[in-house]
Amino acid sequence: MSEIRVRFAPSPTGQLHVGSLRTALYNYLFAKKYDGTFILRIEDTDQNRLVPGAVESLIRMLDTIGIHHDEGVFIENGVLAQKGGYGPYAQSERLPTYREYAQKLIASEKAYYCFCSVSRLAALREEQNKNKLAPKYDKYCLGLSHEEIEERLAENEPYVIRLNVDENHGDIVFDDLVRGEVTIHARDIDDQVLMKSDGFPTYHLAVVVDDYLMHISHVIRGEEWISSTPKHILLHEALEFPLPKFAHIPLLLNPDKSKLSKRQGDVAVEDYLSKGYLKEALVNFVALLGWNPGAGSTQEIFTLDELVEKFDLSSVHKAGAVFDLKKLDWMNTEYIKKLALDDLYERGLPFLSEKEFFKEWVGRQNMLSEEEKMAFVKRVLKIEQDRLTKLSDIGENNPFFFASDIAYEKTLLNWKQNTVIQTKEALESAQETLSSLTDADWEYKEVVEKILMDKAGDKKGDFLWPLRVALTGAQHSPSPFDVAWVLGKEESLERLKSALQKLS
RNA sequence: GGCCCUAUCGUCUAUCGGCUAGGACACCAGGUUCUCAUCCUGGUAAGAGGGGUUCGACUCCCCUUAGGGCUACCA
Numbered sequence: 128m129s130e131i132r133v134r135f136a137p138s139p140t141g142q143l144h145v146g147s148l149r150t151a152l153y154n155y156l157f158a159k160k161y162d163g164t165f166i167l168r169i170e171d172t173d174q175n176r177l178v179p180g181a182v183e184s185l186i187r188m189l190d191t192i193g194i195h196h197d198e199g200v201f202i203e204n205g206v207l208a209q210k211g212g213y214g215p216y217a218q219s220e221r222l223p224t225y226r227e228y229a230q231k232l233i234a235s236e237k238a239y240y241c242f243c244s245v246s247r248l249a250a251l252r253e254e255q256n257k258n259k260l261a262p263k264y265d266k267y268c269l270g271l272s273h274e275e276i277e278e279r280l281a282e283n284e285p286y287v288i289r290l291n292v293d294e295n296h297g298d299i300v301f302d303d304l305v306r307g308e309v310t311i312h313a314r315d316i317d318d319q320v321l322m323k324s325d326g327f328p329t330y331h332l333a334v335v336v337d338d339y340l341m342h343i344s345h346v347i348r349g350e351e352w353i354s355s356t357p358k359h360i361l362l363h364e365a366l367e368f369p370l371p372k373f374a375h376i377p378l379l380l381n382p383d384k385s386k387l388s389k390r391q392g393d394v395a396v397e398d399y400l401s402k403g404y405l406k407e408a409l410v411n412f413v414a415l416l417g418w419n420p421g422a423g424s425t426q427e428i429f430t431l432d433e434l435v436e437k438f439d440l441s442s443v444h445k446a447g448a449v450f451d452l453k454k455l456d457w458m459n460t461e462y463i464k465k466l467a468l469d470d471l472y473e474r475g476l477p478f479l480s481e482k483e484f485f486k487e488w489v490g491r492q493n494m495l496s497e498e499e500k501m502a503f504v505k506r507v508l509k510i511e512q513d514r515l516t517k518l519s520d521i522g523e524n525n526p527f528f529f530a531s532d533i534a535y536e537k538t539l540l541n542w543k544q545n546t547v548i549q550t551k552e553a554l555e556s557a558q559e560t561l562s563s564l565t566d567a568d569w570e571y572k573e574v575v576e577k578i579l580m581d582k583a584g585d586k587k588g589d590f591l592w593p594l595r596v597a598l599t600g601a602q603h604s605p606s607p608f609d610v611a612w613v614l615g616k617e618e619s620l621e622r623l624k625s626a627l628q629k630l631s
Numbered sequence: 632g633g634c635c636c637u638a639u640c641g642u643c644u645a646u647c648g649g650c651u652a653g654g655a656c657a658c659c660a661g662g663u664u665c666u667c668a669u670c671c672u673g674g675u676a677a678g679a680g681g682g683g684u685u686c687g688a689c690u691c692c693c694c695u696u697a698g699g700g701c702u703a704c705c706a
Contacts, residue, residue: 245703252703259632260633329704354702422645427656444644446636451657453657590665595666606664607665
């Protein structure tokens with residue numbers, strides 16, 4: 128096989144969309160699997176929709192996620208730079224190239240000048256719509272004489288250049304790597320605008336010219352492009368370019384099965400990261416939307432390297448896939464559980480630092496060193512790790528770790544039908560036990576656990592429930608020995624003391 | 632409206648003519664357990680409908696239906 132060269136070619140109109148992330152990912156996986164080249168090209172031909180900073184944000188996000196490109200537009204030392212032998216890689220910098228090819232098409236009569244006003248086009252469309260016909264340009268300007276065209280050009284009349292689709296061209300058939308054979312009749316294809324009146328090319332011209340000049344071997348893009356592919360094929364023929372292979376991947380869908388959109392939830396990768404989803408989980412999840420290793424495999428969790436190894440365009444699904452948050456949550460939970468504690472701390476701290484309760488806690492701990500604070504947070508994390516869905520959940524469900532005082536009804540201290548006397552005895556016994564623990568005992572949560580469990584004996588509920596409530600003030604929480612281990616001897620005894628005061 | 636694409640549990644999917652239709656998420660039940668979470672076990676739940684082809688169709692073909700995409704001097 129000749130060299131594999133694929134591209135991800137976003138328009139800088141906003142943040143990276145999760146659908147685009149998947150398109151980029153599939154291109155990346157395909158390239159890496161076959162030792163090919165993954166190119167990032169910027170399709171900024173629509174001057175009206177450009178969003179300042181969007182190029183930078185797209186590049187940074189791909190970089191953050193770990194989908195690295197080999198060629199194209201990069202950020203170096205904070206500024207945009209381009210690398211590769213087929214640049215420039217931003218279409219707005221390639222205008223002369225597009226003009227040159229447009230002129231070639233004019234010369235070979237595969238394209239023609241069109242001076243029709245937007246109002247005439249609108250009227251035409253309306254008329255066709257009324258008669259239930261497909262809206263298509265009527266080739267009106269194809270009938271213009273050379274003299275008239277020259278004259279109107281000389282007068283600087285605005286014009287566009289349109290593809291001259293031969294209605295007698297046979298059916299256009301292409302072999303899609305995902306869908307198989309796709310057939311479209313030439314008569315259904317509109318005389319697409321190739322050059323706009325502002326001198327910029329449309330997507331259709333730019334993509335064909337660039338894919339050719341950049342030696343793109345496989346065009347892997349979203350299903351929404353499938354109906355423009357015949358136009359692109361016609362352009363390849365007119366320009367005598369060899370055809371790349373096409374693969375149209377299924378759309379990502381809203382729960383109501385429409386194309387994934389902002390109206391029905393978050394669509395930006397940035398949104399998910401800032402909500403506390405791990406990039407690894409997001410990549411894994413999105414990879415499985417429309418693809419799976421097949422062959423009876425039941426594997427759900429994949430590293431990027433495993434995806435590279437196992438990815439295959441032929442096992443990409445044809446039907447669209449609903450973006451199911453519930454499964455993403457599960458996957459994120461799995462990834463969080465597997466994180467090393469130090470890694471969890473590093474990734475989780477930014478989220479924790481934003482919380483009011485944490486800021487207040489930090490304010491109250493001015494006698495602690497940074498190391499001691501870090502050690503405390505790591506203990507919290509060790510207990511919470513298995514109970515987190517998102518990084519932003521840290522501390523949320525267990526406020527007693529960071530709270531200065533915990534409020535609860537004293538009746539909550541009673542285990543089942545136990546009397547106040549029994550509860551008091553349990554708390555006093557716990558007080559005694561915890562007081563007897565040495566600093567060395569407090570080092571390991573397993574030691575604290577063993578000592579308390581031994582003390583509880585076969586009456587676990589009678590002993591552990593009051594202790595747990597005294598330490599947490601909560602009906603639901605992690606085990607009392609875990610909480611005690613996090614809080615430490617002094618704070619634990621303090622909370623036991625105030626629980627006993629409540630009862631007296 | 633026209634053109635194109637698609638169709639297995641609620642969701643993501645396996646199956647490439649032999650199926651008692653498998654897995655995962657979600658949900659439900661049970662177990663472990665001081666509560667919660669984790670963990671373990673089990674369960675509910677699917678081939679849109681109709682025609683063909685075939686000894687045999689979820690798998691191949693056709694029609695219908697449904698959903699989606701496109702239908703711009705946007706990508």
